[in-house]
Amino acid sequence: MESWATFGGDLHLDLSAGRARGLGLRAALEDALRSAVRDGRLTAGTRLLSSRALAADLGIARNTVAEAYTQLSAEGWLTSRQGSGTMVAERGTPPAAAPPPGVRPKPAVRHDLMPGSPDLSRFPRAAWLAATRRALAGAPHEAFGLGDPRGRIELRRALADYLARVRGVRTDPERLLVCSGYTQGLGLVCRALHEEGVRTLAVEEYGLPPQRAVIDAAGLATVALPLDEGGARTEALLGSPAGAAVLTPAHQFPTGVALRASRRATAVAWARATGGILIEDDYDGEFRYDRQPLGAMQALDPDRVVYAGTAAKSLAPGLRLGWLALPSRLVEPVMRQKRLADGQSGALEQLTLAELITSGDYDRHIRRSRLQYRKRRDQLIAVLAERAPEVRVTGLSAGLSAVLELPPGSLGEQDLLRQAQWLGISLSVLSWCRAPSVEPAPDARSALVVGYGTPSDRAFPAALDALCTLVRL
Numbered sequence: 073m074e075s076w077a078t079f080g081g082d083l084h085l086d087l088s089a090g091r092a093r094g095l096g097l098r099a100a101l102e103d104a105l106r107s108a109v110r111d112g113r114l115t116a117g118t119r120l121l122s123s124r125a126l127a128a129d130l131g132i133a134r135n136t137v138a139e140a141y142t143q144l145s146a147e148g149w150l151t152s153r154q155g156s157g158t159m160v161a162e163r164g165t166p167p168a169a170a171p172p173p174g175v176r177p178k179p180a181v182r183h184d185l186m187p188g189s190p191d192l193s194r195f196p197r198a199a200w201l202a203a204t205r206r207a208l209a210g211a212p213h214e215a216f217g218l219g220d221p222r223g224r225i226e227l228r229r230a231l232a233d234y235l236a237r238v239r240g241v242r243t244d245p246e247r248l249l250v251c252s253g254y255t256q257g258l259g260l261v262c263r264a265l266h267e268e269g270v271r272t273l274a275v276e277e278y279g280l281p282p283q284r285a286v287i288d289a290a291g292l293a294t295v296a297l298p299l300d301e302g303g304a305r306t307e308a309l310l311g312s313p314a315g316a317a318v319l320t321p322a323h324q325f326p327t328g329v330a331l332r333a334s335r336r337a338t339a340v341a342w343a344r345a346t347g348g349i350l351i352e353d354d355y356d357g358e359f360r361y362d363r364q365p366l367g368a369m370q371a372l373d374p375d376r377v378v379y380a381g382t383a384a385k386s387l388a389p390g391l392r393l394g395w396l397a398l399p400s401r402l403v404e405p406v407m408r409q410k411r412l413a414d415g416q417s418g419a420l421e422q423l424t425l426a427e428l429i430t431s432g433d434y435d436r437h438i439r440r441s442r443l444q445y446r447k448r449r450d451q452l453i454a455v456l457a458e459r460a461p462e463v464r465v466t467g468l469s470a471g472l473s474a475v476l477e478l479p480p481g482s483l484g485e486q487d488l489l490r491q492a493q494w495l496g497i498s499l500s501v502l503s504w505c506r507a508p509s510v511e512p513a514p515d516a517r518s519a520l521v522v523g524y525g526t527p528s529d530r531a532f533p534a535a536l537d538a539l540c541t542l543v544r545l
Contacts, residue, residue: 083121085130097132101140109149109160118160120150182496183535187326187473187523188280188389194441195388199433200424206431207423215419221410222403223250223395223417227426231395234429235381239357240367242374243397249406250417252392254355254382255286258318260413261351261378261396262290264405270315270349276304277510278326283318284507296507299324303331306339309348316349321369322357326475326505326521328467336369343376349399350377356385358438360470361446375399383425385472385525386438391421445472448524448532459540472525475502476543478518483545485518491545497538499523 085108090100108114120126123141127134141158144150151161215224222228228245235241251257262273273287277296287294295314297304303324309317319339321331331339343350352369360366370379379397387393398406410416428434449468456463456476464477483491485501492499502519503512520543527535 083126083129087130098136098140098143101130101132101136102143105140105144106149109163114160116160116162119156120158120160122157180496181498183498183531183538184526185497185499185522185524185535185539186526187500187521189523189526190385190388190441190472191444191525191528192388192390193528194444196428196433196437199428199431199437200387203427203431203433204420204424207420207427211419211423215423218415219419221407221416222248224419224422224426227422227429230426230429231381234434235368235379235397238365239354239379239381240371241379241397242371243379247374247398247400247403249396249398249403249410250422251394251396251410252414252417253384253389253394254353254380255283256392256413257380257382257394257396258283258351258353259286259290260406260409261349261380261402262287262292263409264402265316265349266291267405272313272315274309274312274314274317275507276318276320276324277507278324278502278505279318279320279507280325280505287318294507294509296510299327299329301329303329303335304339306331306335306342309339309342314348315346316351317343318351318353319369320353320355322354322366323360323470325355325471326467326473326500326502328469328471328473328475330366330469331369336372340369340372340376344373348376349402352377352379354379354381356471357381358386359442359445359472361442361449362469370397375401378402386434386441387425391425393417393421393425444529445525449474451532452522452524452536455536455540456543460543463543473521473523476520476522478520478543480517482518482543485520488518488520488542488545492542495538495542497535497542499539 085101085104087097087100087104090103095103121129123134123137127137141150141152145152148161148163150158152158225245227250228248231248232243232245235243251260271293273292273294274297275284275287275294277299284294295312297306297308297317299305303321304319317339319331321336323330339350342348350369354368357368368379370377374397376399378399380394382394383391396406452474453465453468456465462479465474466477467473467475485503489501500521502521505521506512522539
């Protein structure tokens with residue numbers, strides 16, 4: 073006797089509505105199948121259960137199901153082929169609703185120059201697949217259960233060695249916590265700090281609004297640290313109400329400047345004197361082009377600095393992999409917040425990344441990507457110098473984005489965004505990154521924040537053409 077456990081798939085069909093209207097069993101089944109196709113629960117190409125399996129599932133005769141399938145195939149709802157079974161037929165796509173009179177439809181984005189994302193076409197699929205196979209082959213059974221909220225020990229060991237070697241981070245596997253990207257990591261630390269009595273966090277006057285929203289959601293107020301060519305002016309921490317501060321020492325977003333050594337020392341001295349905590353956002357420290365790599369600020373005082381890293385720029389944001397190197401006093405509080413948030417991050421992705429790092433494939437991918445992004449950056453500089461020499465380009469020594477400062481008399485930033493939309497360009501403006509409490513300088517010029525890492529190699533030249541058209545309006 074065939075067991076229900078061997079059926080190829082489940083299909084919920086309610087025959088009671090048809091039966092209540094006086095339909096026979098076969099007609100009620102046909103009606104239920106039509107309704108499932110019409111309302112989108114069964115999409116074109118969906119393979120249905122065999123007549124035998126569906127009959128057993130519904131507790132009706134197989135001939136009833138076979139006859140219903142035949143009738144619906146004749147009507148064009150289903151299609152049957154020898155050896156392929158019965159599937160939902162293609163019925164065409166209904167035309168899109170016309171926009172209201174006088175409303176112009178928004179053009180589709182053709183040129184993605186939003187900062188913050190790498191070229192996803194460069195994701196190392198083959199290396200990742202090979203690492204996944206090795207990880208699966210060697211993983212103990214317990215790896216796929218609920219475990220340490222800090223993450224898999226394999227990845228924490230690999231990260232401890234990698235971060236020490238590449239970024240100069242001083243940590244060990246016991247003080248590392250794997251999280252679902254930097255955004256979650258920031259939230260975990262902020263909530264842990266709030267539990268310890270911190271109520272105000274210092275942030276750089278330019279940054280990402282979604283991150284400020286995370287800080288706000290944790291119950292912390294923010295004060296803005298001024299920025300100049302030497303990075304955040306950390307002397308402003310002295311006498312401020314802040315109990316902690318978020319800094320981007322290696323590469324400030326969006327301005328691209330690095331934090332001066334003297335200002336790093338000032339921040340660490342403030343943390344030691346006040347018992348404060350520094351959160352170091354090292355979001356793209358691997359990508360530098362015209363300077364020696366800057367080591368992590370965390371190495372100056374691992375007991376006062378939380379080091380936060382991510383695979384979002386080096387691999388892909390969709391992996392949702394980040395990590396925190398924590399001061400000893402914060403390990404338990406942040407672990408507690410991780411348990412409350414989601415228990416732990418995905419085990420298979422962690423095991424795969426550990427394999428990628430220990431095999432050397434991660435380093436090789438970073439080196440290839442750094443070379444490619446440098447070529448992109450150089451191409452951006454060359455094209456703008458030739459076709460829009462009046463545009464000042466800054467923030468170019470590292471990272472995946474640049475700031476384009478337009479000459480006096482150019483369109484305002486909001487007008488630029490509207491024009492970019494009609495040109496099919498997606499990008500950001502500098503004012504979007506400014507903290508709400510910060511007033512713009514009286515002589516501030518319009519400025520765009522352009523991500524040159526996002527388009528594929530094939531799409532990049534056309535994106536540059538569109539960008540040049542925009543900045544010359």
